[in-house]
Amino acid sequence: MKNLILIFTLFVSFTSCSQVQKEKLTIALCENGEGCKEVITQHSKSEIAQVLKRPELVSAFTENTILIIEKCDFKSEDKLTLQQIHSQYGGSGTPGKITDLDLEKYLAENTCLSNCVNPTKKISFTILSSDFSGSGYFFISWDKQEAYMPNAAYQQLYAGEEGVAEMSIDAFFKDYQYITYINHPESGKIKSNMPIGTNVVNFGNDEENEARFKRDFKATGNKRPHLNTADSEFEYKGKDDEGAELVFWLGPAYDVCLPQGKFDALGFFNLGYIAIDNTTYSVTEISGPGLVIRTTSIENGSYNFNTDGYKSIGR
Structure with a gap:
């Protein structure tokens, strides 16, 4: 379960972005x-x-x-x-x-930019690291301002991990908290809250996070196809807080637009969306030494979860 905890508390630092380009077009x-x-x-x-x-x-x-x-x-x-x-x-x-x-x-x-309806998104992903690999998915809801990983996705991602199959686990990111709803055959229904972002991203300070990203990250010029579309996504490279190389791939956001002044709308493992200079990007990959977290698909979706009967523990 130690690896399980480490994987779920994995958050990388947004410390860089491309410099503002002044060249005219x-x-x-x-x-x-x-x-x-x-x-x-x-x-x-x-x-x-x-x-x-x-x-x-x-x-x-x-x-x-x-x-x-x-x-x-x-x-x-x-x-x-x-x-x-x-x-x-x-x-x-x-x-x-x-x-x-x-x-x-x-x-x-010409009604070109009237497509930002911000529907609930289902984001599928894979993780490959030196001590863990798996695939899963989660939802981001703009109306509820949360990310949600249902038990089916949790079981898919952590298949084979000790003790996981014995219980159902539904997880949320909301209000800068990692919230788990665990239904165990012996312990019953338990709700647990854990703050996120400690010593990494200063969650809630959008202006500061955007400034750090823009200051430190640089576009490499490398590009590749964006998922299964004809569009492209682009590589941005910098370093994390410990000096290790950190790479982001950013692609188009299509029908998602973060409000002015909002920097991040992140889901599990920091996949999701960020906005730079009021332009929204999809975060399609984060990688560093021994770690690759990659989005494999983004589609519209929906979800429901009944929280009745869960007893809170901890914070």
Whole structure:
């Protein structure tokens, strides 16, 4: 059971993030059959990422990358010139220029960013470490502001661990507490609370945590497919509080948007969502020496759990 406790109290430190990129982007505003216009903007890459809510798209841009915007379709182009893109979209002559585009208004008029409905998410994951491996899943509820691992997932993750199969265990993260509901054939129904985040993340201090992440983490430029989609997720590398290398992979959040000023909405093993400069990312992997925690799928879900009859122990 010692390994079991260690695994459940595993929390890594958010100590780094990419530096704010000041380089300007070449933006092509295109319309099929009409060609494209070059948008002249003073916005930086990070500002454009925040407006589009697509940090994974913008963060990997190079000096030659052109951001193509066609209503709600955003994509990057590294090989074609602006003139060639203009021709592909049916334009003739030289692309015109737009100096007064209100990008946020343009996106709002095309209802591009109205998809943040924040449904309950089911996040499946795997863990591989030097002394433990397994797979499981949990739910994040925005309405209840909690994460929940049902007994079925708990049993799946800790299959073979001594004593686990003898009881049912449902676990929650809520109000910076790790809460377990244990139903044991001999001890009955027991509820236990344990504070989380000690000496690691300063839970509840979003401003401080975001500042640390942005200060210390750096994007490596490495990318890979985001789960089973055509989108990409990107690698951020830094160190934990003890100086060991720590790697995060961050991907798109789609229909999840954390409120302004909120940094984290984390579930088990720090998987879930974080927001940087008001742009929400999904946390799809955390890895360090001898440890890899990886999201394998994210989908909408729902859950119910009856807490009646449980007797509290400890805090």
